[in-house]
Amino acid sequence: MAETLLVVLFLAPAFAAGVSRLLHRARVAEYATVIASFASLGASIALLFALRHGPIQYWRGYIIGDDLGAWVMLCVTLVYALSSIHAVGYMRLLQEEERLPQFYALFSGFALTMLAACVMNNVGVYWIAIELTTLISTFLVGFEREAESTEAAWKYIIVVSAGISLALLGTVLYYWGGTFVLGPTYKMTWSALQTAAPHVASPLLLLSFLLVLVGYGTKAGLVPMHTWLPDAHSESPAPVSAMLSGALLNTAMLGIVRFLGIMNATAIRSLSHAAVIGFGILSFVISVLFISRQTGVKRLMAYSSVEHIGVQALGFGFGGVLGTAGALYHMLNHSLNKSLMFFGAGNAMRRYETKEMGGIRQVLTAFPVTGCLWLAGAVAIAGAPPFALFLSEFTILRAGLAGRYRWVVFVFAVFLIVVFVSFLSHFRRMYFGRPAEGEVKRQPYGVWRAVPMWLAFVPLLILGLWWPEGLWHEFSKIAIQLGMSLR
Numbered sequence: 001m002a003e004t005l006l007v008v009l010f011l012a013p014a015f016a017a018g019v020s021r022l023l024h025r026a027r028v029a030e031y032a033t034v035i036a037s038f039a040s041l042g043a044s045i046a047l048l049f050a051l052r053h054g055p056i057q058y059w060r061g062y063i064i065g066d067d068l069g070a071w072v073m074l075c076v077t078l079v080y081a082l083s084s085i086h087a088v089g090y091m092r093l094l095q096e097e098e099r100l101p102q103f104y105a106l107f108s109g110f111a112l113t114m115l116a117a118c119v120m121n122n123v124g125v126y127w128i129a130i131e132l133t134t135l136i137s138t139f140l141v142g143f144e145r146e147a148e149s150t151e152a153a154w155k156y157i158i159v160v161s162a163g164i165s166l167a168l169l170g171t172v173l174y175y176w177g178g179t180f181v182l183g184p185t186y187k188m189t190w191s192a193l194q195t196a197a198p199h200v201a202s203p204l205l206l207l208s209f210l211l212v213l214v215g216y217g218t219k220a221g222l223v224p225m226h227t228w229l230p231d232a233h234s235e236s237p238a239p240v241s242a243m244l245s246g247a248l249l250n251t252a253m254l255g256i257v258r259f260l261g262i263m264n265a266t267a268i269r270s271l272s273h274a275a276v277i278g279f280g281i282l283s284f285v286i287s288v289l290f291i292s293r294q295t296g297v298k299r300l301m302a303y304s305s306v307e308h309i310g311v312q313a314l315g316f317g318f319g320g321v322l323g324t325a326g327a328l329y330h331m332l333n334h335s336l337n338k339s340l341m342f343f344g345a346g347n348a349m350r351r352y353e354t355k356e357m358g359g360i361r362q363v364l365t366a367f368p369v370t371g372c373l374w375l376a377g378a379v380a381i382a383g384a385p386p387f388a389l390f391l392s393e394f395t396i397l398r399a400g401l402a403g404r405y406r407w408v409v410f411v412f413a414v415f416l417i418v419v420f421v422s423f424l425s426h427f428r429r430m431y432f433g434r435p436a437e438g439e440v441k442r443q444p445y446g447v448w449r450a451v452p453m454w455l456a457f458v459p460l461l462i463l464g465l466w467w468p469e470g471l472w473h474e475f476s477k478i479a480i481q482l483g484m485s486l487r
Helices: 002-023 026-050 068-093 097-118 124-140 147-182 190-199 202-220 228-235 236-262 269-291 297-318 322-350 366-380 390-402 406-433 447-464 469-482
Strands: 056-058 063-065
Touching: 002 026, 002 056, 002 068, 002 097, 002 147, 026 056, 026 068, 026 236, 063 068, 063 097, 068 236, 068 322, 068 447, 068 469, 097 124, 097 236, 124 147, 124 202, 124 236, 124 469, 147 202, 147 228, 147 236, 190 236, 202 236, 202 269, 228 236, 228 297, 236 269, 236 297, 236 322, 236 469, 269 297, 269 406, 297 322, 297 390, 297 406, 322 366, 322 390, 322 469, 366 390, 366 406, 366 447, 390 406, 390 447
Parallel strands: none
Antiparallel strands: 056 063
């Protein structure tokens, strides 16, 4: 059963990419992508149930299906499905009919590489999959062929590739450390490294972990390696921005968490957790300060992504069942919320023909329905109840209070207030500020651009009011598998 689901997960986006590229018809590419994305989403949901008896391996151990990877795949396919719907309405506005098949081929290929990274059991092959996500998504970042988007694409590939090179060096050092325990050659699986790690010299282990943390942290957007993220997220088409924020960042964080699981088997686990917490709180604080000073609507969303990847890092750094559960829940909630926010930002940019928040006014007049959804999303992304991010952030706060880093919790709580005030101040001006000239007219209702906002908002509200018991059991199981429950 699980093997069939994995085949569907990979074949669906591969089929959509092939159809889009070979048939080269815009409408066919659109519908093929939407169908494939929902097939992948259905398979990822079913896979979580299929893995209830434990991890499985295929293809001589190169492919692994485990709860952590399945959870990240759920987040990826969810954003893939929502973004594919929004892309139909959004990309048509660009009037690039001839290039749309190319866009959808890259779009599904991007989803495919992220899904592949989630099931790679060989540490080196996981690095290759992450690098492939960079190569494909670079063309999506620069798809609009404007000077700013082209510059963002170049900055993205240079900065991220430099960071990933450090992750490769850290991976090589991990392998070298393992040779002193497992012999000169061995299968470099996650479990093999976890077996060897307790017997490897602590300085070598710590150096290896810091390199992979910085390397994959660059891809995840942790400060100070985040410099590519504001440009890439803000200059990409809105559906691509949602994929970068809600899916790619989680895929990169997956690597950090797997390596953290390896370090949990060693005597220096506390140092590795302290490093993750350090990058997490730095990312959170710096991003909040930038949020308060932003003028571009999508750059505001981009720095919010840096903020929330920092929150995830804090959860995993605090560890324990509470910290791990809060971070995993935050993954899903952020994927939903940030998709909603980028969809709303894309709609506003096309309606007002500007990226600057100063040119966006009286949003509720232009978009009575989707404007309300976007405003509710802003309240949610700022961490306010009754939405899901409040629940996951509160869980992470509880995990921090239960550990040795209570001062981090205090800083976290203070800056949560700052981000709430800053974020909603920006939206107050966009919604209730006076337009520079003329009267704002109502924008025609676009179903393709409105439906995914509803599909993101409804579960965001439900998950804030109700934490399903089954998810708690799932998160507890992942915490035990990673050795987090010993924290």
